[in-house]
Amino acid sequence: MSLIFSSSFCTMRVLHILVVLMELSQVRTMSLYFGQALDSAEAFDEHSSYFEADILAGSVVTKMAVRDNHKLWDGGQVPYKLDFDPTSPDNVYVHDNIMAAIAAINAVGCVSIYEANMETDVVNIRLDVDYSSYVGRQGGVQNLTVSSDNSNIGTIMHELMHTLGFGHEHNRADRDDFIIIQWDNIKDEAKPYFQKYTEESGFTDHDISYDYESLMHATNQKNEDIFIDLNKPIITRLDGSTSVGQRSHLTEKDVERIIAAYSCGICEDAPDNTLFRYPGDCHKYYQCDQHHAVARICSADLHFHVEANYCDYPWLADCTEMS
Numbered sequence: 001m002s003l004i005f006s007s008s009f010c011t012m013r014v015l016h017i018l019v020v021l022m023e024l025s026q027v028r029t030m031s032l033y034f035g036q037a038l039d040s041a042e043a044f045d046e047h048s049s050y051f052e053a054d055i056l057a058g059s060v061v062t063k064m065a066v067r068d069n070h071k072l073w074d075g076g077q078v079p080y081k082l083d084f085d086p087t088s089p090d091n092v093y094v095h096d097n098i099m100a101a102i103a104a105i106n107a108v109g110c111v112s113i114y115e116a117n118m119e120t121d122v123v124n125i126r127l128d129v130d131y132s133s134y135v136g137r138q139g140g141v142q143n144l145t146v147s148s149d150n151s152n153i154g155t156i157m158h159e160l161m162h163t164l165g166f167g168h169e170h171n172r173a174d175r176d177d178f179i180i181i182q183w184d185n186i187k188d189e190a191k192p193y194f195q196k197y198t199e200e201s202g203f204t205d206h207d208i209s210y211d212y213e214s215l216m217h218a219t220n221q222k223n224e225d226i227f228i229d230l231n232k233p234i235i236t237r238l239d240g241s242t243s244v245g246q247r248s249h250l251t252e253k254d255v256e257r258i259i260a261a262y263s264c265g266i267c268e269d270a271p272d273n274t275l276f277r278y279p280g281d282c283h284k285y286y287q288c289d290q291h292h293a294v295a296r297i298c299s300a301d302l303h304f305h306v307e308a309n310y311c312d313y314p315w316l317a318d319c320t321e322m323s
């Protein structure tokens with residue numbers, strides 16, 4: 001499958017401001033963040049109020065997964081380091097939430113976000129006033145910021161999804177078949193966040209159908225920075241209902257999307273997901289293990305018997321069939 005950002009996209013900066021759909025009892029006002037200088041290509045910024053917007057060099061980037069393999073993390077392995085003292089009493093709560101968010105993503109069993117050792121491509125997790133993340137692997141050290149004031153596990157998961165290479169659901173090219181953006185209730189400065197992806201945006205939906213409840217969908221959480229009238233929604237479904245997005249959990253389709261982007265759900269060439277041939281070496285075979293194809297070696301000099309699909313005596317498992 002192809003997963004990538006278009007090259008023009010790679011050179012652009014993305015600013016992503018988001019309506020964080022947190023169960024906050026207080027409404028926090030904050031200013032939007034357009035045009036903030038960021039070190040490299042695309043970045044998403046999730047503000048700790050309730051709004052989210054993705055702006056890349058003045059245009060909007062939308063959700064789904066990057067189409068460029070170089071934006072994905074090799075083998076789904078994502079090293080991180082903490083740019084703060086997790087033992088400081090002020091940071092214990094937010095640190096716990098970050099660890100819980102990482103655990104929730106890792107629980108999918110497809111990607112692994114782990115404490116960095118000597119890796120060069122690393123996610124540097126910082127505390128800041130707002131949430132932010134780049135979309136996909138940038139190369140080198142890339143920041144992911146978490147609001148220390150409004151720490152929320154689901155919102156941190158949302159950021160980690162951006163880091164893994166996913167954009168927003170409500171920006172999908174086909175979104176008008178599912179939702180109506182209530183432009184009349186959206187402030188001008190927030191409108192870019194609701195634009196649709198185009199082919200040039202560089203995302204793929206992996207043929208996974210629209211997900212109203214995605215962790216990556218914008219919500220109707222009231223936000224003075226976005227809403228003109230706080231008593232009216234900014235997004236409705238075609239049937240008029242207003243339940244969209246959430247910031248608490250990965251939906252089934254969010255999980256499907258991770259599995260599709262990182263190829264965890266498929267062992268290609270293994271129709272029944274069991275054993276299959278290893279090209280050019282009849283002592284070896286592949287086994288599908290946790291959705292990954294893992295090379296194995298037949299014991300006792302046996303050869304892999306392609307037709308029978310197991311290791312057998314060399315004279316029974318004709319090596320020429322492996323060529």
Ligand SMILES: [Zn+2]
Nearest residue numbers: 018044046052
């Ligand atoms: Zn976002």
